[in-house]
Amino acid sequence: MQPYLIYGGIILTFNPELPLLEGYSLLVEDGKISQILKDTEIESLPYEKLDARGKIVMPGLINAHHHFYSTLVTGLTKASPAKDFLGVLENLWWRLDKQLTAEDIYISALISAMNAIRNGCTTIFDHHSSPGFIKGSLSQIAKAIQESGIRASLCYEVSDRDGIDKCEEGILENVTWLQQVSQEQNPRLKGLFGMHAAFTLSDDSLKDIADWVDKLNCGIHIHIAEGEYDELFNIQHYGQRVIERLCDFDLLNCHSLLAHGVHLNAREMMLIEEAGAAIITNPQSNLNNAVGIADICKMNELGITVGLGTDAMTTNMLEELRVGIWAQHIKQNNPSAGFEEMTKTLLLNNPIIAQKYWGDNFGFIAEGAPADIILIDYEPHTPLNEENWIGHIVNGISQANVNTTICAGEILMWNGQLLLSVDENEVRKRGRELAKALWERF
Template identity: 40%
Template sequence: MILVGNGRMITQDNLNPYMEDGCIVINENKIEDIGSTTDMKSKYPNHEYIDANKKVIMPGLINSHMHIYSSFARGMSVTGKPSENFSEILENLWWKLDKQLALEDTKYSAYSTYIECIKNGVTTVFDHHASPNAIEGSLFVINDVAKELGIRTCLCYEVSDRDGGLTIDQGIKENVDFIKYAQDDKSDMVKGMFGLHAAFTLSDDTLNKCATEMEGLDTGYHVHAAEGIADLHYNLQNHGKRVVERLMDFGVLKEKTIAVHCIHVNSAEINLLKDTNTFVVHNPESNMGNAVGCSPAIELLKKGITVGLGTDGYTSDMFESLKVANIIHKHHLCDPRVGFGEGQKMLFDNNTKIAKAYFKNDLGIIKKGAYADVIVVDYTPHTPLTENTLGGHIIFGMSGRSVDTTIINGKVLMKDRELVNIDESEILSKSREVSKKLWNRI
C-alpha cells in the first residue's frame, strides 16, 4: 500500500469536500481509506509514505476532448497568406498535417502529449485521432504508448469523406477493431469510441455505414458538431437540416456520445441533445483561437445537458482550460456572474460523469473505492483555503506546472516533478527528430 498524506486535501466529493490535513491510503489501484495523516499512519503502519508537505492533494484531472497528433504542429510555420476563417485553418494547417502523419509520428506525438498530460496532472484523456494515410493500427500505436507510460485513455479514429472511399472503410474498421479490443481489455485503463470528424465531411452513405457497424457495440460516437459556421451552412444547403438535426437522423446522438463544441446550435437542437442524453464538451481556448464563436455552454448547462471541458489539443493543461472557461462567458455575455461555478462544474463534475460512462469505477474524485488517480499540487494558499473557498484557489492559484506528483491507477508516475521510469529526455529528443522530418514533408 501507499499512503499520501500531510496535505490539504480537495476531494471533489460533496460529502467530504475538504480536509486541512488529509491522507489517502492506496491499495493496488484503488483508494482504500481516507483520514487524517496521524490516523492513517497509525492504522496502516509500515507502508510506503509520500509526504505532501502541506501541498494540495486532489483527484487527477480528466480531459474529455483532445487531439494528440496536433502536438506536432507546435512551432510549425504555415506558408501562404494567413487563414481568414476556420475552414481555411482546417485546409491550410490541420488537413495538411494529418495527411503526412506516419505511424511513427503518431507514436511520438502520443509520447510527448501523454508526458505533458502526466506533468500537468491529467490522468485520463479522451482522444480523437486522424492520420488518413496511416490509419490501420494507429489507435493501437497510441494505446501502446498509453499503456507503457501508465495513463488512462479513451480513443477513436475520425471517419471522414474528405480523403476518399478507402480511408472511409479503413477509418470505420480501425474504430470497430479498437472498440472490440478495448472491450476485451480487463485493465479498465483503455476504452474505445466511434470517431466521426464532422457532419460537413460525412455523406449520408458514410453515416449509414457507421450506424450499421455501431450496431451491437456498447459505446458512443465522438464527433465535432457545429464548431464552425461553415458546418451549419453546408448541412443546410446540402441536406436541408441543421447539424445536430442531421446527426440525430443517423442515431449519432445518444447516451455515451460526445458532441464536441455545439457552438452554432438553436433551441430545437439543444432540446435534441438533452432528450438523447448526449454529452457536450466545451473547448474555450480552441474556440477563441479558431475564432469560431463562443459556445452556449451556460445555456446548455441550464437545460440540464452534461457539458464537459476539454482542450481540443490547444493545451495539455486542464487548469488553463478552466481559467478560460471562467472568463470567456463573462466577456461574451457581458455578465460577471457566470463562468466561475459553471467552469468548475464542467471540469470536476461533468468530466467525471463522462468518464464514468466508460470506465467501470469512479474517477475524478477522492473517496473510498474510487480509482487511485491522484495528484499533488505545489500550492500554498495565502488566504484561507476551506470547502467554501477552494474554487477560487484552484482557478486563480493553480496551474498544470504546479503539479508535483501524479499517481495513476495506484502507480506513481511523477514525483517531485520528475517522471518515474520514463526517460523524458530521450523521448522528447526523438520526438523533435521525428517532428522535424514531418515538417519537411509538409
C-alpha cells in the same frame, strides 16, 4: 505494487457534498483508494508514507477532447494564413494528418502524455486522424499510453474528405479497436466511434457508422457545430441542422461526446439533452480559430452535461478552465456570469462523463475510487475552506506547480521527475527529429 499512505496534505475531493478534507490520509492499495483515514490513525500502520505537507491533494484531471496527433506542429510556420475556420482545416490540419507516419503518431502521443502528466492530467479522450496511416494507428497511440501510464479513450476520425476507401478503412479501424478493448478489458484503455464532422460525412457513411454503433453498443466522438460552416453546409445539402441529421441516424446516446457546439440552436441543445449525450467545450481552440464562444450557460440551463477539453491547444486543464471562465464573461456580457457553469465542466462533469467508461467514483477522491491522484505545491495565503475551494483552484492552485502525478496507484511523476520506463529526453529528441522531417513533407 505495495500499499502506501499519502499524508499531511489538504485534500480536495471534487465531491460537492464533502469537498475538503484536512487532517486525513489516503491509503492506496491495488490501484485504488482503499481507505481515507485520520492522520492520527496512521502512525502504527506498516505502510510506506508519502509526505504531502505543503501540498494540495486532489484527483487527477480529465481532458474530454484532445488530439495527440497535433503534438509535432508546435512551432510550425509553413501553414498559409487562413481567413476562416475551413481555411484553418484546409491549410493546416488536413495537410498535416495526411503526412503522419506510424512513428509520428506514437511519438506525438507519448510526448503529449508526458506533458499531460506534468500538468496533472491522468485521463484523456483522444480523437485521432491520419489518412496516410489508418490501419493500426490507434495501436500506436495505445502503445504510447501504456508506456506513459495514463488512461485514454481512443477513436479514429472517420471522414469522406479523402475518398470512400479511406472512409471505410477508418470505420474498420474504429471497429477493430472497439472490439479489442472490449475483449481485453484494459483498465487504462477505452474506445469510442470517431467521426470528423457531419459536413464531411455523407448519408451513406452515417448509415454505415450507425449500424456499427448499434452493433457495438458504443458512443460516438465527433466535432459538432464548431464553425458556422458545419451548420450551413448541412442545411444547404441535407435540409437539416447538424444535430437533427445525426439524430435521424440514431447516432446520439448517453455515451456520445460532442465536441465544441458553438453554433447549436436551442432545439439542437434539447435533442442532445434528450439523448443524454455530453457536449465538450474547448474555449481556447474556439477563440484561436475565431469560431465563437459556446453558450455554456444556456446548455447548463437546459440540463446538458458539458465537459471540458483542450482540442490539443494545451495539456493544462486548469489553464483551459481559466480561459473558459473569461470567455463566458464575454459571451454573457456579464463579469459575474459563467463561473459556476465553467468550473463545473472540469471539476464535476468531466468525472461524471468518465464514470460512464471507468466506473463509479472515477475522478473523485473517495474510498473505492481509482487512485488517480495529483499533489500540487500550494500553501494557501488566504483561508481555504468548503465555501471557497473552487476559487482557490481557479486563482491560486492553477498557478502552482504539479509536484506528483499518480494513475491507478502508480507514481508517474514524483517531485517533478517523471518515473517512466522510457527516457523523456530521448523521446523529446526523437520528436524534434520526426518534426523536422514532417515539416519538410508538409
